[in-house]
Amino acid sequence: MLLEVENLSIRIAAVTPVADLSFSVDRGEILGLVGESGSGKSLTALAVTGLLGRIGGTVSSGAIRFDGRDLARMPEPSLRALRGKRIAFITQNPMTALDPIDTIGNQIDIVAKLHLKLSAADARRRTIDILSQLRIPEAAALCDAYPHQLSGGMKQRIVIAMALSGEPDLIVADEPTTALDVTVQAQIVAILSRLVKERNVALMLITHDMGVxxxxxxxxxxxxxxxxxETRAVGPLFAHPAHPYTAALIDCIPRAGMARGSLTGIPGTVPGVAQYPVGCRYHPRCARAGEGCATIVPVQSPLAGGGTVACHYPLEEPAHG
Incomplete structure (x- = not known):
């Protein structure tokens, strides 16, 4: 397994906004991290990419094993050698991810120069090749353009090109389609999916969009x-969600033929880190909440069909024995 996160907890100042996360992703695979805003997805991305320190955060417990090495215990110089080369990060907003006063070509070239030690000429050839692979027309001419001359969708393709320039094994994409219109979102998602299969890379896709x-x-x-x-394969998760929160997220997806006004929502909001409830953190919004939910933290239990769920009253019973 390329990336294994085990019992990860994150601490910022006096609070622990993320606790006891465990998941994995391998080459040629796409793992989705989903949940509403405030669920801890972006903090998890920063932990995996070794950038928590930039916001004053630390990994307080657990392990983040990348190719057998624990990133959570790795010194910054070693992390810097991996980040951009073997681990790439695609941020949420392509509008702010690029330097407005430098050309597109230079911003992509620098990754190959820094991490692959290529000459300026070889780096530019690599940049043009990557842009062509992303089906960007007139790639050579685009290298001389500035970010303000490009659409939002094209900017996101450039950010993806920068991520690919270092030949990564793992791509962490933090809501890469949030700032884009629906048509362009579909194009970017298709590009990422194709790259995973063609390049045999692992993709950790962070999103709140269950349709994606x-x-x-x-x-x-x-x-x-x-x-x-809950954590499990995508097919069983959508066919038979085990956690009430998973089921509620799925119910929020619009479907063809739905009657007007029939789309449901989840009452309430995700609590702030200072207001996390005792016991199961979802219980104030959960229709299945019962005895123990407000006092006892549910543990991850294996499901018969694979995966795990942390719920006192799951929709699908955990496997026993």
Whole structure:
């Protein structure tokens, strides 16, 4: 397994916004990290990419094993050697991910120069090749353009090209389609899915869009208020969700032929880290909440068909024995 996260907890100042996360992703596979805003998805991405320190966060417990090495215990110089080369990070907003006063070509070239030690000429040839692979027309001419001359969808393709330039084994994409219109979102998701198969890389796709998850992911980890609700293969998860929160997220997906006004929502909001409830953090919003939910933290239990769920009253009974 290329990336294995085990019992990961994150601490910022006096709070623990993420606790006891465990998941894995291998080459040629797409893992979806899903949940509403405030679930801890982006903090998890920063932990995996070794960037928690930039916001004053630390890994307080657990392990993040990348190709057998624990990133959580790795010194910054070693992390810097991996980041951009073997581990690539695609941020949420392509509008702010690029330097507005430098050309597109230079911004992609620098990754290959730094991490692959290529000459300026070889780096530019590599940049043009990657842009062509992303089906960007007139790739050579685009290298001389500036970010303000490009559409949002084209900017996101450039950010993806920068991620690919270092020949990564793992790509962490933090809501890469959030700032784009629906048509362009579909194009970007298709590009990422194709790259995973063609380049045999691992993709950790962070999103709140269950439709995207259903379309491209192999496995899914559902997060709520910094804890893991359910993790399993995408097919069983959508066919028979075990956690009430997973089922509620799926019910929020619009479907063809739905009657007007029949789309449901989840009452309430994800609590802030200072207001996390005791016991199961979802219980104030859960229709199945019962005895123990408000006092006892549910543990991850294996499901008969594979995967795990953390719920006192799951929709599918955990396997026993």
């Amino acid at each position: 998850v259903a379309q491209v992911c192999d496995r899914v980890a559902v997060l709520y208020a910094g804890r893991q609700a």
